[in-house]
Amino acid sequence: MKNLVIVESPSKSKTIEKYLGKDYLVVSSKGHIRDLAIKGKDGLGIDVENGFIPTYIISKDKKDVVKDLKKKAEKVDNVFLATDPDREGEAISWHLAQELKLDENSLNRVVFNEITHDAVINAFKSPRTIDIGLVKSQETRRMLDRLIGFKLSKLLNTKIKSKSAGRVQSVALKLVVEREKEIKAFVPEEYWTIDAKFKKNDIEFDASLSKINGKKAKLSNDISAKEVLTNCVGDFEITNIKKQIRKKEPKLPFITSTLQQEASTKLGFSAKKTMSVAQKLYEGIELKTGLEGLITYMRTDSTRLSDVFVKSAIAKISDVYGKQYVGNYKFKKNDNSQDAHEGIRPTNVNYTPDEIKEYLSNDQYKLYKLIYSRAMAFLMAPAINNTVSVLLENNGYEFVTNGTQLDFDGYLKLYKDYESSKDVILPELMEKEFLKPLKLIDSQHFTEAPLRYSEARLIKELEEKGIGRPSTYATILDTIVARGYVTLEKNKETSKTKVFIPTDQGILTTEKLDEFFSSLINVEYTANMESRLDEIADGILDNVSELQKFWDEFVPLLNIANQNMEKIQPEKTGEKCPLCGNDLVYRVGRFGKFISCSTFPECKFTAKIAKEEVSKEKPEPTGKLCPKCNSELLKRKSRFNTYFLGCSAFPKCRHMETLDGEEIVSKKKGKK
Numbered sequence: 308m309k310n311l312v313i314v315e316s317p318s319k320s321k322t323i324e325k326y327l328g329k330d331y332l333v334v335s336s337k338g339h340i341r342d343l344a345i346k347g348k349d350g351l352g353i354d355v356e357n358g359f360i361p362t363y364i365i366s367k368d369k370k371d372v373v374k375d376l377k378k379k380a381e382k383v384d385n386v387f388l389a390t391d392p393d394r395e396g397e398a399i400s401w402h403l404a405q406e407l408k409l410d411e412n413s414l415n416r417v418v419f420n421e422i423t424h425d426a427v428i429n430a431f432k433s434p435r436t437i438d439i440g441l442v443k444s445q446e447t448r449r450m451l452d453r454l455i456g457f458k459l460s461k462l463l464n465t466k467i468k469s470k471s472a473g474r475v476q477s478v479a480l481k482l483v484v485e486r487e488k489e490i491k492a493f494v495p496e497e498y499w500t501i502d503a504k505f506k507k508n509d510i511e512f513d514a515s516l517s518k519i520n521g522k523k524a525k526l527s528n529d530i531s532a533k534e535v536l537t538n539c540v541g542d543f544e545i546t547n548i549k550k551q552i553r554k555k556e557p558k559l560p561f562i563t564s565t566l567q568q569e570a571s572t573k574l575g576f577s578a579k580k581t582m583s584v585a586q587k588l589y590e591g592i593e594l595k596t597g598l599e600g601l602i603t604y605m606r607t608d609s610t611r612l613s614d615v616f617v618k619s620a621i622a623k624i625s626d627v628y629g630k631q632y633v634g635n636y637k638f639k640k641n642d643n644s645q646d647a648h649e650g651i652r653p654t655n656v657n658y659t660p661d662e663i664k665e666y667l668s669n670d671q672y673k674l675y676k677l678i679y680s681r682a683m684a685f686l687m688a689p690a691i692n693n694t695v696s697v698l699l700e701n702n703g704y705e706f707v708t709n710g711t712q713l714d715f716d717g718y719l720k721l722y723k724d725y726e727s728s729k730d731v732i733l734p735e736l737m738e739k740e741f742l743k744p745l746k747l748i749d750s751q752h753f754t755e756a757p758l759r760y761s762e763a764r765l766i767k768e769l770e771e772k773g774i775g776r777p778s779t780y781a782t783i784l785d786t787i788v789a790r791g792y793v794t795l796e797k798n799k800e801t802s803k804t805k806v807f808i809p810t811d812q813g814i815l816t817t818e819k820l821d822e823f824f825s826s827l828i829n830v831e832y833t834a835n836m837e838s839r840l841d842e843i844a845d846g847i848l849d850n851v852s853e854l855q856k857f858w859d860e861f862v863p864l865l866n867i868a869n870q871n872m873e874k875i876q877p878e879k880t881g882e883k884c885p886l887c888g889n890d891l892v893y894r895v896g897r898f899g900k901f902i903s904c905s906t907f908p909e910c911k912f913t914a915k916i917a918k919e920e921v922s923k924e925k926p927e928p929t930g931k932l933c934p935k936c937n938s939e940l941l942k943r944k945s946r947f948n949t950y951f952l953g954c955s956a957f958p959k960c961r962h963m964e965t966l967d968g969e970e971i972v973s974k975k976k977g978k979k
């Protein structure tokens with residue numbers, strides 16, 4: 308064997324090896340192989356006092372993987388690093404190069420945005436060196452998260468029994484808590500609307516009160532509403548008719564955040580499920596022709612589409628729907644976009660969803676169809692509506708009605724399952740024409756409180772405010788739920804959409820962080836940090852200087868909080884300790900809630916809580932497949948009140964992994 312290729316995921320290796328041929332062995336690192344150590348001062352794995360030098364160690368579950376990779380690397384002429392095309396992937400390649408003693412200046416880094424034959428072959432024709440700027444950016448992010456996470460988590464756990472804090476997760480929690488406070492503080496305001504019903508040529512239509520004597524109508528009570536009804540007497544005169552042709556443009560191709568939002572609202576998928584299903588579509592599906600990657604890389608914030616894809620998609624649109632359905636493609640880069648690769652699109656326009664449906668699971672088909680339709684529709688012509696706006700007046704009161712009729716469906720021809728256009732037909736009307744209303748209707752309303760965040764709404768908010776990166780959204784949301792800071796519950800009004808509701812612990816955590824760390828744990832600081840990380844990647848800023856700036860601001864705040872944050876005392880049971888006579892309290896340990904003496908560790912009395920009812924949560928489908936037997940992985944709750952992913956084929960298959968995808972090796976494994 309001449310060449311060794313290392314990728315992140317085992318499921319990708321077979322697809323890529325098939326494309327490269329017999330001279331290439333493709334193996335997997337199974338994600339990150341190293342992480343910051345938990346030794347040294349404060350267990351940070353970072354030498355803060357000497358220029359923020361990190362200490363890395365091979366992860367426990369990756370020691371055998373690294374050992375095997377080293378053996379294989381020694382037997383080949385060339386080693387290529389083909390990890391994912393983002394900062395995490397670049398960092399994984401760098402860590403692999405460090406452990407395998409590869410030359411960082413050699414052309415051994417291979418990047419492709421889609422796992423197709425042409426993309427992979429072309430990528431291997433032009434390998435590059437590892438991008439140290441991207442590595443430094445990822446390393447800085449990891450060290451910031453470690454410094455904040457370890458220090459703040461320890462403080463909050465000691466003082467208020469909160470499980471963790473984080474640079475981004477705490478800001479996401481803050482948004483949820485602040486929204487809940489807005490809702491509780493909201494005072495509904497009464498307002499009234501007036502509608503007039505008309506009929507002409509057997510066509511009924513409504514017009515709504517818009518202005519009173521040229522000013523926007525504001526009716527705050529029934530008295531003002533009744534006044535309108537009293538004064539609107541006789542016929543209404545049509546004083547203006549405005550006809551327009553309006554174009555409805557297709558939406559941009561998906562980026563990570565918009566895919567998660569649309570999959571949530573249209574398919575009912577969680578962000579985590581969306582990314583899990585998308586990962587499988589990206590890595591490869593076994594089709595009639597063999598393993599094929601069906602979509603481009605799904606962690607992206609660029610809407611750019613490759614010229615090759617655009618050309619093939621336009622030809623497909625013209626062939627299937629006609630030339631009139633072809634749109635004009637213009638790429639406009641988002642200022643906040645890293646634009647490292649393309650938007651999310653199908654890799655082959657000829658793999659239409661229905662043609663390959665038999666090879667996909669139900670969830671894979673739904674998501675692939677959504678991605679395929681969105682990317683293709685973007686390149687189609689806009690829909691065209693004929694619209695008419697009619698103004699009717701009576702005694703200084705202006706009423707407006709609007710009609711619309713679809714003249715050309717354009718991109719809706721393909722995207723109609725996700726976006727529709729409803730006709731509103733008006734009869735033939737003329738200016739200076741008088742119409743007698745059938746009736747006038749006054750309706751009472753009340754302003755509504757802001758909506759709680761659903762997954763889609765919270766992801767949109769994080770994206771708009773520049774918090775985190777597309778690849779982190781699903782993990783952020785999962786973390787604040789797993790830590791017990793929020794619950795994800797069905798909205799009482801809709802019964803479909805789940806919304807985030809902060810727990811008492813989540814509210815307390817946010818309030819304490821606001822009290823002592825408001826200058827660091829806030830939307831603006833977190834968004835600015837993302838921009839600075841981008842500038843580190845581009846070589847504009849020095850990563851050590853940025854870490855030092857943060858540390859100089861963080862440490863004084865931490866010292867003040869350690870001194871002044873009030874420590875919450877454990878809840879008393881109302882009983883006395885049988886050994887020493889002091890109060891008994893409730894505590895939470897690794898095995899759940901228990902009773903302990905308030906003087907612990909002086910008195911070590913403990914007891915189980917009598918007849919404690921532990922609610923058993925039903926396993927939650929994830930859409931992710933078991934790497935060992937291909938059954939679905941389910942999100943389960945352990946007896947320690949933590950979450951993990953377990954195979955649905957249990958006990959036949961006993962595969963388990965963490966929420967981050969690392970395999971959990973049972974201590975009993977191997978025992979007879």
